[in-house]
Amino acid sequence: MTYLEELGTAACKAKYELAALNTEKKNEILRLCAEDLENGESALLAANAKDLEHAAARGMSEAMQDRLRLTPDRIRGISEGIRQVALLPDPVGEILERFERPNGLQIEKVRVPFGVIGIIFESRPNVTADAFSLTFKTGNAVILRGGSDAICTNSEIVRILRESLQKSGVTRDAVQLLTDTSRETAAQFMKMKAYVDVLIPRGGAGLIRSVVENANIPVIETGTGNCHVYVDEDADLEMAVKILLNAKLQRISVCNACESLVVHRGIKDIFLPMLRDALKERVELRADAESLEVLGDAAVSATEEDFGTEYLDYILSVKTVGSVQEAIDHINRYHTGHSDAIVTKNAEHAELFLNGVDSACVYVNASTRFTDGFEFGFGAEIGISTQKLHARGPMGLRELTSYKYKVRGTGQVRG
Amino acid sequence: MTYLEELGTAACKAKYELAALNTEKKNEILRLCAEDLENGESALLAANAKDLEHAAARGMSEAMQDRLRLTPDRIRGISEGIRQVALLPDPVGEILERFERPNGLQIEKVRVPFGVIGIIFESRPNVTADAFSLTFKTGNAVILRGGSDAICTNSEIVRILRESLQKSGVTRDAVQLLTDTSRETAAQFMKMKAYVDVLIPRGGAGLIRSVVENANIPVIETGTGNCHVYVDEDADLEMAVKILLNAKLQRISVCNACESLVVHRGIKDIFLPMLRDALKERVELRADAESLEVLGDAAVSATEEDFGTEYLDYILSVKTVGSVQEAIDHINRYHTGHSDAIVTKNAEHAELFLNGVDSACVYVNASTRFTDGFEFGFGAEIGISTQKLHARGPMGLRELTSYKYKVRGTGQVRG
Numbered sequence: 001m002t003y004l005e006e007l008g009t010a011a012c013k014a015k016y017e018l019a020a021l022n023t024e025k026k027n028e029i030l031r032l033c034a035e036d037l038e039n040g041e042s043a044l045l046a047a048n049a050k051d052l053e054h055a056a057a058r059g060m061s062e063a064m065q066d067r068l069r070l071t072p073d074r075i076r077g078i079s080e081g082i083r084q085v086a087l088l089p090d091p092v093g094e095i096l097e098r099f100e101r102p103n104g105l106q107i108e109k110v111r112v113p114f115g116v117i118g119i120i121f122e123s124r125p126n127v128t129a130d131a132f133s134l135t136f137k138t139g140n141a142v143i144l145r146g147g148s149d150a151i152c153t154n155s156e157i158v159r160i161l162r163e164s165l166q167k168s169g170v171t172r173d174a175v176q177l178l179t180d181t182s183r184e185t186a187a188q189f190m191k192m193k194a195y196v197d198v199l200i201p202r203g204g205a206g207l208i209r210s211v212v213e214n215a216n217i218p219v220i221e222t223g224t225g226n227c228h229v230y231v232d233e234d235a236d237l238e239m240a241v242k243i244l245l246n247a248k249l250q251r252i253s254v255c256n257a258c259e260s261l262v263v264h265r266g267i268k269d270i271f272l273p274m275l276r277d278a279l280k281e282r283v284e285l286r287a288d289a290e291s292l293e294v295l296g297d298a299a300v301s302a303t304e305e306d307f308g309t310e311y312l313d314y315i316l317s318v319k320t321v322g323s324v325q326e327a328i329d330h331i332n333r334y335h336t337g338h339s340d341a342i343v344t345k346n347a348e349h350a351e352l353f354l355n356g357v358d359s360a361c362v363y364v365n366a367s368t369r370f371t372d373g374f375e376f377g378f379g380a381e382i383g384i385s386t387q388k389l390h391a392r393g394p395m396g397l398r399e400l401t402s403y404k405y406k407v408r409g410t411g412q413v414r415g
Numbered sequence: 416m417t418y419l420e421e422l423g424t425a426a427c428k429a430k431y432e433l434a435a436l437n438t439e440k441k442n443e444i445l446r447l448c449a450e451d452l453e454n455g456e457s458a459l460l461a462a463n464a465k466d467l468e469h470a471a472a473r474g475m476s477e478a479m480q481d482r483l484r485l486t487p488d489r490i491r492g493i494s495e496g497i498r499q500v501a502l503l504p505d506p507v508g509e510i511l512e513r514f515e516r517p518n519g520l521q522i523e524k525v526r527v528p529f530g531v532i533g534i535i536f537e538s539r540p541n542v543t544a545d546a547f548s549l550t551f552k553t554g555n556a557v558i559l560r561g562g563s564d565a566i567c568t569n570s571e572i573v574r575i576l577r578e579s580l581q582k583s584g585v586t587r588d589a590v591q592l593l594t595d596t597s598r599e600t601a602a603q604f605m606k607m608k609a610y611v612d613v614l615i616p617r618g619g620a621g622l623i624r625s626v627v628e629n630a631n632i633p634v635i636e637t638g639t640g641n642c643h644v645y646v647d648e649d650a651d652l653e654m655a656v657k658i659l660l661n662a663k664l665q666r667i668s669v670c671n672a673c674e675s676l677v678v679h680r681g682i683k684d685i686f687l688p689m690l691r692d693a694l695k696e697r698v699e700l701r702a703d704a705e706s707l708e709v710l711g712d713a714a715v716s717a718t719e720e721d722f723g724t725e726y727l728d729y730i731l732s733v734k735t736v737g738s739v740q741e742a743i744d745h746i747n748r749y750h751t752g753h754s755d756a757i758v759t760k761n762a763e764h765a766e767l768f769l770n771g772v773d774s775a776c777v778y779v780n781a782s783t784r785f786t787d788g789f790e791f792g793f794g795a796e797i798g799i800s801t802q803k804l805h806a807r808g809p810m811g812l813r814e815l816t817s818y819k820y821k822v823r824g825t826g827q828v829r830g
Contacts, residue, residue: 015773016747016771016773019770099792101791101792107791114803114804197802197803212608213631218633218634218636218802220804236826239826242828243828245828246829247828354821355435356431356435358530358819359819360819360820361819361820361822362821362822363822363823363824364821364824365823365824365825365826365827366520366822366823366824366825366828367829369828369829370520370822370827375516375829376516376522376820387612387633388529388530388612388633388817389529389612389613389633389804390804390805393820402804402807404773404775404807404808405775405776405786405791405807406769406777406779407777407778407779407781407785408765408769408778408779408780408781409778409779410781411654411780412780412781412782412785413657413660413661413662413665413781413782413784414665414782
C-alpha cells in the first residue's frame with residue numbers, strides 16, 4: 001500500500017465512525033481541540049519558528065512571512081474560531097423532504113456527510129484548524145494538503161488535533177495531513193477518487209486551475225473573483241462612490257473585492273471626476289477610450305486583458321456602456337461568476353441586472369464585499385464557490401454535506 | 416474558431432435567452448416539438464433506416480439493433496415523454512430561501528438554470544429528445560453528443576427540434592448535436608469548461624469512467640449499480656424471496672437491478688434452498704464457501720471479483736455474514752453507492768442498515784428497482800447519480816438547476 005493509499009484507507013474507515021457521532025459529542029471534541037491548541041502554544045510557536053526560519057532563508061517576502069506567522073493572539077483566534085463552529089447548528093441528519101408514494105413506500109431525503117473531503121491549500125496555517133473544525137462538525141473525515149512553507153506548523157496543529165480526538169475516544173483519522181508536500185504527491189492526491197468524495201482547493205487562481213485540470217475527484221472550485229460594480233444612469237452617485245470605495249479598497253487582496261467599474265455613458269462626465277477625487281490617486285485607473293476622455297491624466301488606457309483580470313491590487317479597470325443590457329453583457333463576458341453589483345434607483349434596471357448577470361451573488365445598491373459566509377449569516381465559511389454544481393457563493397456547514405434517500409417499505413416490488 | 420468553439424459560443428449565447436423564458440412559453444414549445452416529431456415520422460424512420468443499415472453491415476447484434484430502432488410507436492412514445500415534461504412544474508425561479516441581515520441586506524436564494532449542459536450518451540436515440548425536453552424545461556442550453564451508431568437518427572431528431580424552436584421565435588441553439596462523433600472530438604468536448612457548466616454522461620461504465628477521467632467540466636456521474644439485497648436473520652423469508660426475484664429479474668440489464676445477495680448465517684440453511692427453488696435455474700449463483708455448502712450443485716464458487724461486479728446479467732453473487740454490521744461493511748466495500756436493501760422485521764437492524772450503508776438509496780423491505788425518477792414521483796429522470804456532489808440518486812428537473820443569491824441593499828458597505 002502506498003502512503004496515499006494508507007491515508008485514503010484510514011479516512012474511509014474513519015468516515016463511518018464520524019457519520020454516526022452525535023452533535024453533542026462533536027461539539028465537546030471541538031471545544032477540547034480549541035483548548036488543547038491554546039495549551040499547545042509553546043510547541044506551536046516553536047514549530048512555526050522553524051517554518052519562518054526556512055522561509056527567511058529562502059528569501060520569502062515580509063508580507064508572505066506575515067501570512068505564515070503564528071502569535072499567541074493568532075492561536076487564540078484559531079481556537080476561538082473552533083469554539084464558534086461548536087456553537088453552530090449541526091446540519092447532519094436534517095430531514096430535507098419526506099413523502100409517501102401511492103404504493104406505500106415512505107421516502108425520506110436526509111442530509112448526510114460527504115464522507116471524505118480533501119482540502120488543498122496554500123500557506124496560511126489557520127486554514128488547517130479551520131478546515132478541520134468545519135469538516136468534523138459535518139461528520140466528514142478530512143485529508144489536508146497544505147503548502148510546504150507551513151509544513152512544521154501544520155504538522156504540529158494536526159498532531160494536537162489528533163491527540164485531542166484520541167483522548168475523546170474518537171478516531172484520530174478524522175484529520176490527516178499529507179506530510180509529503182511534493183507536487184507529484186499532490187498530483188496523485190487529486191486522483192484519489194476511490195477514497196475521497198470531494199476536493200476543495202483554497203488558494204490562488206493557479207492552484208485552483210491545477211486542481212480542476214488534474215483531479216478525477218469531484219471538485220468545488222472556489223475563490224477567483226473578477227467582481228464588477230456597474231453605476232447606472234439612474235444611480236445615486238454619492239452612494240455609488242461609497243460602494244466603489246468599499247468594494248475596491250476595504251480589503252484589496254480578497255476575492256470579493258471590486259476589480260472593474262462599468263459606468264453608464266449618461267453619467268460618466270459627472271461620476272468619473274467624483275470617483276477620481278474620492279480615490280485620491282490611491283488606485284490606478286485603466287480606462288476604455290470613452291472614460292479616458294473624462295479622466296485624462298488620472299487614468300491610463302485599458303487593454304482587453306484588463307477587463308478579464310483579477311488584480312487583487314490597487315488597480316481598477318473602467319468600461320463605459322450605453323445601457324443596463326450592455327453592462328450585463330460586458331460583465332457576463334469578463335467576470336468569473338463570483339459577485340457583481342449594480343448601483344441604481346431604477347427598479348426595472350435592478351431586476352434586469354439581478355436576473356441577467358450570471359454570478360453566484362448579484363447585488364443592488366450594496367458592496368460586493370458582502371459575499372462571505374459570515375456576512376450571509378452562515379456562521380462559518382469553507383470558501384466561496386464560483387461553480388454551479390452543488391454549491392454556489394459562500395459555503396457554510398450545509399454545503400459540506402450531501403444527502404441520501406431512506407426508503408421504508410412493507411415488501412413492495414416493482415410491477 | 417474551431418467547430419467545438421462555435422457550438423460552445425452559440426450555447427453560451429442561447430443560455431441567457433433560455434433562462435429568461437417563462438414557463439408557459441417553454442411548455443408551449445415542448446408541445447410543438449412533440450407534435451413536430453410525430454409529424455416528422457417518415458423522415459425519422461428514413462434516417463433511422465440508414466443507421467440500421469450501417470449497423471447491420473457492421474454486424475451489430477440484433478439486441479443492439481433493437482435499441483437503435485425507431486418505430487411509429489416509439490416515436491409516439493418519445494413525443495408523449497416530451498408532453499409529460501411540459502406538464503411538470505417548472506423549478507426555475509423558485510425562491511429557496513429569503514432572509515434579512517442585521518444591516519438590512521435582503522438576501523434571496525433563487526433557483527436558476529445551470530446555463531449550458533453537455534450530455535454524452537450511447538446508442539438509444541430516445542435519449543436525444545428526452546435530454547432536450549428536460550434541459551429545455553429547466554432553461555438550459557444543451558449540447559448533445561450521441562453515439563456514432565445513431566448519428567443519422569439523432570441528426571434528424573435535432574433538426575426537427577431546432578425547426579420547432581425557430582418557428583416559436585426562440586433560439587435554435589437551445590439544442591445542438593455534436594455531429595463529429597470521433598473519439599478525439601469527444602475528448603475535446605469534455606474539456607470545454609469555458610463554455611459548459613456541467614457534463615452528464617449516460618451509458619455504460621466505460622463511457623462514464625472515460626468522462627470522469629478526462630473532463631475538466633464538473634461531471635455528474637450516473638448509473639453504475641452494483642446493488643445488494645441483504646436478508647437478515649430476522650427477515651420474513653417469503654418477502655425476501657419476492658424482493659430478490661423482483662430486484663434481480665424484473666429487468667435484468669438496468670442499474671438498479673440486484674447483483675449480489677448477502678445472507679445471514681442464521682437463516683441461510685432455510686433461505687438459500689427457498690431462493691434456489693424460486694429461481695428455477697434462471698440465474699447462475701456464485702457463492703462464497705459457506706453458502707456453497709448449502710447450495711451445492713446449484714451454485715459455483717465466487718471469486719472476490721464477483722462481489723465487485725455489476726453483471727447486468729442472469730448472475731447473482733452470494734455472500735454469508737454473521738451480523739447486520741458485517742453485511743453493512745461488506746456492502747460498503749463492494750457496492751457502487753447506488754441502491755442497497757435490507758429485508759428484516761427487526762427495526763433496530765433496519766435503522767443500522769439505513770444509516771450505515773453509504774448509498775444514494777437505502778431500502779428496508781422493498782426492491783432496489785424503485786430507484787428511479789418516475790417511481791420517486793419526480794415525473795422525469797435524466798439519470799441516477801452515484802456521486803455525492805450536487806445530486807444523489809434519481810435526478811429530476813430540480814437536479815438540473817443551480818441557484819444564485821440576489822442581494823438587495825440601500826447603499827450598505829462592509830465595515
